[in-house]
Amino acid sequence: MSIKRKVFKTEHFQKQEKKYSEHCCVPLCSASAKFNGILSFHGFPTHSDLRRQWLVNIRRDHFTITSHTRVCSRHFASDQLIEPTTLDGRRRLIKGAVPTLFEWNGFKVEPPRRSHSLTRDHDYCSVPEPSALDISASAAEDLSKDVETLRKEIQELRVQREFGLQRFAGSDTDIRFYTRFPSYDHLMAFWFLIEPCIYEMIRVSRAKSAASRNEEVLTPARTSTRQLLQPIDEFFLFLVFLSVGLKERDLAHRFNIHQSTVSRIIATWTNFLATALGSQCIWLTREEVQAYLPEEFKDFSDTQMILDCTELRCQTPSSPLLQSEMYSSYKSHCTMKALVGIAPHGPVTFISNLYAGSVSDKELFKQSGIAEKLTEDMAVMVDKGFLITDCCKCKVYCPPFLSKQKQMPAYQVKETQAIARLGVHVERVIRRIKQNKLFDSIITMSHVYNINQMFAVACMLSNYQNTALVKKWVK
Numbered sequence: 401m402s403i404k405r406k407v408f409k410t411e412h413f414q415k416q417e418k419k420y421s422e423h424c425c426v427p428l429c430s431a432s433a434k435f436n437g438i439l440s441f442h443g444f445p446t447h448s449d450l451r452r453q454w455l456v457n458i459r460r461d462h463f464t465i466t467s468h469t470r471v472c473s474r475h476f477a478s479d480q481l482i483e484p485t486t487l488d489g490r491r492r493l494i495k496g497a498v499p500t501l502f503e504w505n506g507f508k509v510e511p512p513r514r515s516h517s518l519t520r521d522h523d524y525c526s527v528p529e530p531s532a533l534d535i536s537a538s539a540a541e542d543l544s545k546d547v548e549t550l551r552k553e554i555q556e557l558r559v560q561r562e563f564g565l566q567r568f569a570g571s572d573t574d575i576r577f578y579t580r581f582p583s584y585d586h587l588m589a590f591w592f593l594i595e596p597c598i599y600e601m602i603r604v605s606r607a608k609s610a611a612s613r614n615e616e617v618l619t620p621a622r623t624s625t626r627q628l629l630q631p632i633d634e635f636f637l638f639l640v641f642l643s644v645g646l647k648e649r650d651l652a653h654r655f656n657i658h659q660s661t662v663s664r665i666i667a668t669w670t671n672f673l674a675t676a677l678g679s680q681c682i683w684l685t686r687e688e689v690q691a692y693l694p695e696e697f698k699d700f701s702d703t704q705m706i707l708d709c710t711e712l713r714c715q716t717p718s719s720p721l722l723q724s725e726m727y728s729s730y731k732s733h734c735t736m737k738a739l740v741g742i743a744p745h746g747p748v749t750f751i752s753n754l755y756a757g758s759v760s761d762k763e764l765f766k767q768s769g770i771a772e773k774l775t776e777d778m779a780v781m782v783d784k785g786f787l788i789t790d791c792c793k794c795k796v797y798c799p800p801f802l803s804k805q806k807q808m809p810a811y812q813v814k815e816t817q818a819i820a821r822l823g824v825h826v827e828r829v830i831r832r833i834k835q836n837k838l839f840d841s842i843i844t845m846s847h848v849y850n851i852n853q854m855f856a857v858a859c860m861l862s863n864y865q866n867t868a869l870v871k872k873w874v875k
Contacts, residue, residue, distance in 0.1 A: 422441040422468070422470045423470065424441065424470060424471055424472040424474075424475075425458070425460065425463070425469050425470060425471060426458045426471055426472070426475055426499070426502060427458070427459060427460070427503075428502070428503040428504070429472065429474070429475070429502075429503065431472040431474060439472045439473050439474060440472070440473040440481075440490065440491035441470035441471070441472050441473070442470060442471055442472075442473065442476075442493055443467070443469065443470055443471075444465050444469060444471070450496065450498070451465070453498050454471070454498060454499060457498055457499050457500060457502075458471065458475070458499055458502070471499050473491060474501065474507070475499035475500070475501045475502060476493065476497055476499055476500070476501065477500060477501065477509065479494075480493060480494050480497040480498075481493065481494070481497075482494060562656070563654040563655055563656075564629075564633045564636060564655070565587075565632055565633055565635075565636040568584075569584050570584075572584060575587060577643075577644070578636070578639065578640050578643055578644060579636070579639040579640070579643055579865075580639070580642075580643045580835065580836065580861070580862075580865045580866075581639075581864075581865050582865070582866075582867065586865075590864050591632060591635065594673075594676055597676065598631055598672070599631070629655060629657065629665070633655070634665045634668070634669060635669060637651060637655055637662065637665055637666075637669075638665065638666055638669035638670070638673075640654075641662075641666055641838065642836050642838050642854065642857070642858060643835075643836050643837060643838075644837050645836070645837030645838040645839075645840060645841055648662045648663055648666070667850065670850050670853045670854055670857060671850075671853065673857045673860075673861070674853040674856055674857050677856075677857065677860040677861070678856065678860070680860075682747070682748060682749050682750070682751075682860065682863070683749050683750065683773065684743050684747075684749050686704060686775075686777065686778060689703075689704055689705075689743050689744065689745075692743070692744075692745040693744055693745065694744055694745055696822060697744050697822065699818060700779065700781065700797055700818075700819075700822065702777065702778060702779040702795065703744050703779050703780070703781050703797065703822075704743075704774065704778035704779060704780060704794070705741040705742060705743055705744075705749055705750065705780055705781075706741065706742050706743075706744065706780070706781045706782075706822070706823055706825060706826040707739060707740070707741045707750075707765070707770075707780055707781070707782050707786065707826065708739075708740060708782070708783055708786075708823075708826040708827060708830060709737055709738065709739050709740070709761050709764060709786075710737070710738055710740060710830045710833075710834065711728055711730070711731055711735040711736065711737045711738075711757055712735060712736045712737075712738075712754070712839050712843055712851070712855070713731060713733050713734070713735050713841075713842050713843065714726065714734050714735060714736050714757075714842060714843040714844075714845075714848065714851075715734070715842055715843065715844050715845050715848075716733075716734045717734070717845070724758070725756040725757075725758055726756045726757045726758065727757060727758055728757035728758060729758075731757065733757075734757060735757030736754040736755065736756065736757060736843070736851065737754065737755050737756070737757050737759055737764060738751065738752050738753070738754050738755070738764075738855060739751075739752040739761075739764050739765060739768045739770070740752075740826065740829070740830055740833070740859065741770065741780075741826070742825065742826050742829050744822075744825075746825065746829065747863045748829060748833075748859050748860065748862060748863055750768075750770055750773075751855070751856050751859045751860070752764065752767075752768035752769075752770070753768070753852055754851060754852050754855060755767065761785070761786050761787075761788075762786075762787055762788055762791060765786075765788045765791055765792075766791055771791055771792045771793075774792050774793065774794040775793065775794060776793050776794060777794075778794040778795070779794055779795035779796065779797055780792070780794060780795075780796055780797070781796075781797040781798075781819060781822060781823050782796060782797070782798050782823070783798070783799070783823055784798060784799040784801070786798060797819050797823075798819070799815070799816040799819050799820060800812045800815065800816060829862065832862050832865075832866055833858050833859055833862050836858050838854065838858075839855070839858070
């Protein structure tokens with residue numbers, strides 16, 4: 401700074417000292433104009449609202465303003481001050497300036513709080529910061545979703561751990577393996593047919609089963625404590641036993657129940673299904689057979705049914721007499737033999753009881769009682785060697801024997817081929833029935849007492865489980 405400027409500033413301070421003695425009216429502020437050329441002092445505005453704002457900011461509610469009342473420049477922000485352009489100029493305030501810097505706020509202006517009300521410059525793209533309550537609510541919602549997810553996973557694991565129908569409901573391949581029904585929907589359709597009478601029939605069947613074993617008949621209260629499976633799972637257990645041929649001990653482990661309970665469930669459902677399905681007449685009248693007669697039988701249009709015998713291997717009895725009666729020279733084993741008849745379009749329409757394996761086809765035909773059902777206007781189709789012509793009043797389609805002829809005539813060859821082509825369908829039905837693995841293995845003596853019912857149930861179930869032998873036959 402030059403000497404001339406220093407002298408001018410000193411003279412200016414002296415003039416201020418002599419002429420003015422201004423003080424700041426803001427509480428806790430001791431600034432005065434005496435010997436102070438850095439600060440400037442500003443009078444109150446004439447506008448009433450702005451003046452009131454000044455009084456509020458400097459905290460002087462009841463204060464008398466005179467022409468000499470001043471507020472120093474240290475209480476104004478720098479952007480509210482207009483610096484002088486000349487040495488003798490004075491510092492001025494911008495229009496609408498308000499004091500905001502004080503001792504009690506550390507001479508700092510805090511940023512304004514965020515308002516919930518909309519302002520003129522509101523940013524509609526901004527996202528408000530979540531409050532602690534919102535964060536807690538969001539965390540609680542996330543936790544509830546996690547709990548629900550874990551609950552579903554636990555339920556799925558429980559279903560996968562338990563060996564029941566619900567576990568395999570989503571796989572038609574598994575349903576077909578364990579039950580012989582083609583799909584879950586097909587199985588449930590059959591279930592809805594038998595469900596209306598199931599509870600009464602099961603109660604009666606259990607009572608009969610308990611009486612046959614000299615056991616105490618359980619009351620409803622005591623039954624509920626021992627009833628560990630739902631009826632549909634009991635039905636599934638029976639189908640698994642029949643279709644897969646699992647042992648009772650294996651089923652007890654799979655279904656997590658006692659082995660005696662498995663035995664009781666199997667006996668109950670055998671009696672129930674034999675009664676429920678046996679109450680439906682599977683024999684078809686001549687008119688019903690003719691209504692569904694396939695086109696392939698046009699040369700044998702009076703055919704009422706196709707007959708054949710099948711044998712089930714069983715455990716060799718200890719009695720030599722029973723051994724000789726049950727021994728089958730055809731199977732070279734002790735067997736039980738049954739006669740099965742189907743209508744030309746495929747369903748099983750006749751099932752005989754099981755007889756000792758040594759009985760001939762002709763004798764079994766006589767004892768089965770089917771001859772009484774066949775009339776003269778009917779015909780049956782049998783395999784070669786099924787000599788029943790003299791045992792029934794109806795016509796018999798059987799492949800002819802060569803007899804003493806050196807060569808079979810052409811018409812007999814064609815007849816043999818035609819009968820063999822059509823008669824094979826009964827073998828296909830029997831094969832379907834014996835796909836139940838229970839009949840693949842040797843029938844034990846423990847199951848001989850109800851094997852008749854089991855075989856009949858398997859034959860009747862085949863009418864519900866399987867589709868037509870030839871699809872184009874279905875009208």
